[in-house]
Amino acid sequence: MKKLVCSQCKRVSETGQAACPHCGASHPFTYDFSQSDRYLQQETRRVIEERRHLGLEGLVGGLDCVIVNTEPEHQVAAVEELLATTGLDISQAFQDDEYVTYVLATPGSADVLVRSRRQPRNPFWAFNDFPQSRRLPNTRLETLVFATPDLETYVSIQRSRGVHFLTPSLVRTDYYDFIQTPPSPFTGNSLGFIEWKEERSYASHGAQPVDRRPSKPDRDHLDNIGALDHAATRVRAEDRDAAIIEFMGLTNYHFDFAIYVQVFNSITNVARLTAGDYAMVFTSGISSYVNDEVSGPTEKFIHNYGPRVHHLAFRTRHIQDTYASLRDQGMQFLIPLVGSPHEGLRQTFTHPSSYTLLVTEYIHRYGDFDGFFTRSNVTKLTGATTRQ
Ligand SMILES: [Fe+2]
Numbered sequence: 001m002k003k004l005v006c007s008q009c010k011r012v013s014e015t016g017q018a019a020c021p022h023c024g025a026s027h028p029f030t031y032d033f034s035q036s037d038r039y040l041q042q043e044t045r046r047v048i049e050e051r052r053h054l055g056l057e058g059l060v061g062g063l064d065c066v067i068v069n070t071e072p073e074h075q076v077a078a079v080e081e082l083l084a085t086t087g088l089d090i091s092q093a094f095q096d097d098e099y100v101t102y103v104l105a106t107p108g109s110a111d112v113l114v115r116s117r118r119q120p121r122n123p124f125w126a127f128n129d130f131p132q133s134r135r136l137p138n139t140r141l142e143t144l145v146f147a148t149p150d151l152e153t154y155v156s157i158q159r160s161r162g163v164h165f166l167t168p169s170l171v172r173t174d175y176y177d178f179i180q181t182p183p184s185p186f187t188g189n190s191l192g193f194i195e196w197k198e199e200r201s202y203a204s205h206g207a208q209p210v211d212r213r214p215s216k217p218d219r220d221h222l223d224n225i226g227a228l229d230h231a232a233t234r235v236r237a238e239d240r241d242a243a244i245i246e247f248m249g250l251t252n253y254h255f256d257f258a259i260y261v262q263v264f265n266s267i268t269n270v271a272r273l274t275a276g277d278y279a280m281v282f283t284s285g286i287s288s289y290v291n292d293e294v295s296g297p298t299e300k301f302i303h304n305y306g307p308r309v310h311h312l313a314f315r316t317r318h319i320q321d322t323y324a325s326l327r328d329q330g331m332q333f334l335i336p337l338v339g340s341p342h343e344g345l346r347q348t349f350t351h352p353s354s355y356t357l358l359v360t361e362y363i364h365r366y367g368d369f370d371g372f373f374t375r376s377n378v379t380k381l382t383g384a385t386t387r388q
Contacts, residue, residue, distance in 0.1 A: 008025035044245065067115055081356075152170070235302070236289075256272045297383070
């Protein structure tokens with residue numbers, strides 16, 4: 001089937017209608033592609049040129065933190081689970097009028113904020129309303145927050161591009177200024193932008209300490225689990241290009257490469273800032289969801305859970321011993337370790353968490369391997385998600 005890109009809204013349709021089914025523009029189709037990165041690469045060059053022209057290059061740095069929201073009754077369990085299965089430990093725990101927040105940190109890593117709301121307004125509600133996720137209507141990785149040295153200039157330039165934010169002005173605290181986008185129609189993710197002042201603290205003025213502060217289990221193998229390596233967001237086949245182009249327009253990331261896994265109807269797309277930084281992965285179908293019998297695991301996941309972050313990957317030393325110890329402590333995995341030191345990479349996926357819906361990936365990068373992913377591992381890991 002033809003895939004047609006709308007020149008107005010940049011979304012993709014699989015019809016030959018005269019008008020774009022997404023934005024209504026008439027006769028908008030400029031490019032017909034099928035299983036190709038050509039259009040995406042053309043557009044990513046345009047976005048980078050636009051960033052340079054507008055002065056956005058250098059205004060957004062690496063990932064600073066991610067915000068995972070849970071149901072209030074699952075929040076402490078979600079924190080305990082992360083304490084027991086990653087290298088993260090609690091650095092702050094507080095509540096204010098809007099949220100109860102646990103900040104989990106480990107050296108050299110973006111922080112993980114586990115949050116629950118204390119008021120009913122949730123801009124992500126509609127993005128959680130899917131067959132398997134609506135039972136947990138407040139649960140998802142909601143926001144990826146990037147550092148900026150000049151938030152006011154950043155927001156002014158982005159507004160000139162037509163970008164909207166959730167709040168009319170910057171959220172100003174004693175320790176940082178912050179703003180975030182509404183959830184993306186392509187990913188359901190919000191992107192946040194933070195400018196830190198001198199002391200680093202997420203707690204706003206007047207925040208109170210929380211009553212329950214779980215302690216980290218004393219298990220040596222957890223010391224092997226380090227920084228957040230990447231997060232993978234699953235997006236619909238027809239939204240892949242728009243999701244990546246949108247992300248690049250809001251950050252300083254570039255599109256690096258895509259691995260096509262034909263057998264599972266899936267594409268793993270990687271955007272990077274620099275070689276050593278946190279990477280943003282987008283996984284999409286090659287063609288759209290049809291039904292559970294014929295569609296691959298990526299499109300089935302989106303049908304059941306909506307577009308969202310599927311997994312968080314943590315860099316892991318001594319991964320064979322660590323994997324064995326995690327399994328001994330009761331952790332369930334979707335697949336045994338895949339890859340080898342010779343190939344440069346070993347990885348595995350856990351079963352999704354009941355409290356966050358997130359899969360955890362453990363990843364060991366060996367030596368000077370700079371390929372980021374291997375086709376063999378991507379294929380096996382994609383196939384493993386059929387079992388979740
Ligand atoms: Fe991954």
